[in-house]
Amino acid sequence: MEITWYGHSCFRITERSMATVVTDPFDHSVIGYKELQLKADIVTVSHEAPGHSHLKAVKGSKWQISGPGEYEIGGVFLTGVPTGKRDKDNNGRKMLYVFEYEGVTIAHLGDLRSMLTRKEVDALGKVDVLLVPVGSGEGLTPAKAAEVVNLIEPGIVIPMLYKTPAEKMDLGELDGFLKQMGISDQPEALESLKVTKRDVPDDTRVVVLSFSE
Secondary structure, eight states: OEEEEOSTTOEEEEOTTSOOEEESOOOHHHHBSSOOOEEOSEEEOSSSSTTTOOGGGEESOSEEEOSOEEEEETTEEEEEEEESSOOTTTSOOEEEEEEEETTEEEEEOTTOOSOOOHHHHHHHOSOSEEEEEOOOTTSOOHHHHHHHHHHHOOSEEEEESOOOTTBOSOOOOHHHHHHHTTOOSOOOOBSOEEOOGGGOOSSOEEOOBOOOO
């Protein structure tokens, strides 16, 4: 299974002979980065906002998921978990998603704005790879993001939603989160992460991805 980051909170998750997922496609004219030109079977939306719900940026998707529920699509098991209180702008709750690819579980925390409750953590189940926002101006502080990681106890953590040269939004730097995780030097960024169940470490490891252009 391969995970590629396109900036902000947009990832593509792929595995041969299984459905391809794209998370939180963004409007590049608002968010920055290069215009998305992606194809996928499934698109997930954490909430209605230019940075998370620009569906027209993804071609060929038969399923657009923006709410809670359990699904099995193209060999992928997908669970949508609502979190937090209703948003005053869209009257909806932020969504978290869990994907299972051949025994590897990936949790995408979207634009999480508050600490998870025990019920929400339990709903995520055992997480192998955690995609966590670490610099969102209205969301988690680096310390809170690290606390979320400690609650979930994943094998691999991939940070997202932080300041990069291509990002237009006012987000925090990655370094603050890394320091909270006890990492003094930023790891070399990978173009993508390829992982199988046997690759998942027992102790949590932070993997930084470069955004794909």
